Amino acid sequence: MRLSQGVEWALHSCSVLASLPPSRVLPAAKLAELYEVPGAYLAKHLQALSQAGIVESVPGPKGGYRLARPAADITVLDVVLAVDGVDAAFTCTEIRQCGPGECDPSQYSGACGIARIMWAAEDAWRASLRAHTIADLLGLAMREAPPQKLAATAVWMQEVIR
Amino acid sequence: MRLSQGVEWALHSCSVLASLPPSRVLPAAKLAELYEVPGAYLAKHLQALSQAGIVESVPGPKGGYRLARPAADITVLDVVLAVDGVDAAFTCTEIRQCGPGECDPSQYSGACGIARIMWAAEDAWRASLRAHTIADLLGLAMREAPPQKLAATAVWMQEVIR
DNA sequence: GTCCCTATACTCGGATAGCAAGTGTCCGAGTATAGGCGG
């Protein structure tokens, strides 16, 4: 089980967008520059966030991205599902119904026990991610990043802000 | 995030192996027949379980696989990690250190906040899987499968058992 | 001087190649069995 690289980028990007003044936007190219990642590829993930209604885009010059709602109303789970897809990691193919003594599917009450356990674990994973918001991420970064880094980022952002 | 198909097969296979009489074995080909899956591919996953010390193999005619320890001592997590790999789903590439104002890594105290949250969620997922054993799976199957299916499987197993 | 029009440049958005990992298959190494042979 492996999580897409884009999840990390998307979470960091949302954290930065959360620090923008209201109604200001930041282009994808600048975000890519901030993290030294391929701009065109980061744009693809921001597109996914846009379609999920997490960020909204402003076209044209002076355009860019901003959060679509308050950072405290966006959970980490929202971002992860938007980038990585909403499908469950475990898919039950009902192989319990194969082999000797095949019965009518109606004979089985409820889902396969193995699937229930796997899905319960995923629910625990989702619940843990749902317990944190983008606002939490920004708070952590503000509190734990080196002061020198915070200052440099603030200066840089003043220059590229729209 | 997507879990390998082999995880489902491995869990079902372990559940069946748990129902074997002591010291008896079942060949991979018979397990594949029971679930109507490609035998050679299932063998690949059983190999992974063998290397992880979850099942042990008996070579030669009358050979096959059996659990390496009591079913109650094998957690679902053990099987999942053996088949899918032990690497964390989320990998932190420390992109927080990139961009303007780059500092010495020693300036950062502890892991990135985003990584901590993602890893905590994975811990919750692992804990949920660790709470169930192969013995639980067998119990569920015995209790919930249609009686007709249970009987047919028991007959089939008497024929192919080693 | 002011207003309007046009050309420009910059943004997002989706469609297009490349590559790694999961998927599926095959053949070789090793061993317990079954049959034949000798005593």
Added chain:
DNA sequence: CCGCCTATACTCGGACACTTGCTATCCGAGTATAGGGAC
């Protein structure tokens, strides 16, 4: 009749193609701005 030897057949184990999905990139559609011209 009993024991030993050999050939056999069946098992696991690792090495080899193929497909799906993630990774990375490019070009076209749309818009706000800036400059120039007309009034």
